[in-house]
Amino acid sequence: MAEAYDPGNIFAKILRGEIPSHRVYEDEAVVAFMDVMPQGTGHTLVVPKAPSRNMLDADPATLGALFAVVQKVAVAVKKAFDADGLTLMQFNEPASGQTVYHLHVHVIPRFEGVPLKPHSGQMEKPEVLAEHAGKIRAALAG
Template sequence: MPKAASRNLLDADPAALGRVIAVVQKIAIASKAAFAADGVTVMQFNEAAGGQSVFHLHFHVIPRFEGVALRPHSGAMADHAELAAQAATLRAAL
């Protein structure tokens, strides 16, 4: 998420996007390694019709595994303890 406020990619400062995508790349590489993933999906949604439900620019970095289908976003929050453990694993890889 860039420091300069923007609703999404459509109104973001183009000068900031290069720095943002460099951080996304760093997190994607660390995520793939940290979770021993086969690949990584990077998603970014723009406006409600495009799937955006949180209205500030951000990217979703999702470790992916062969044979495991990407599930649709349910809107439900995952278990906090599980999220904390995953965050610690990712931080260690960074």
């Protein structure tokens, strides 16, 4: 049996404005913001506003809106950091590595020869996240 959605999860709190974030994009259905424990420069999270534990319980309309924004943000992230490529990650349930139980997609710019950092719990400096968010917002603006 699937677990119920917990409205107290950290991403739900970010969406409600209870916890600050460095947002790069927002529309009626989706928000994108910087990962505070990035695995690489420019690591961005794309999160639907609809309460979904993960992809397994999400409404198909939520997925459509989410992945349209994932593509838009991915193009901007690649441009903003002049990345060689991108890694997209999306986890479902504990066995997959999911630790926050609100549907989200990781968008991580990749550079030849540079491995991903571990998701160590080491938080990035707020000024670095703000700088990176500004670059992505500028790329989104064209």
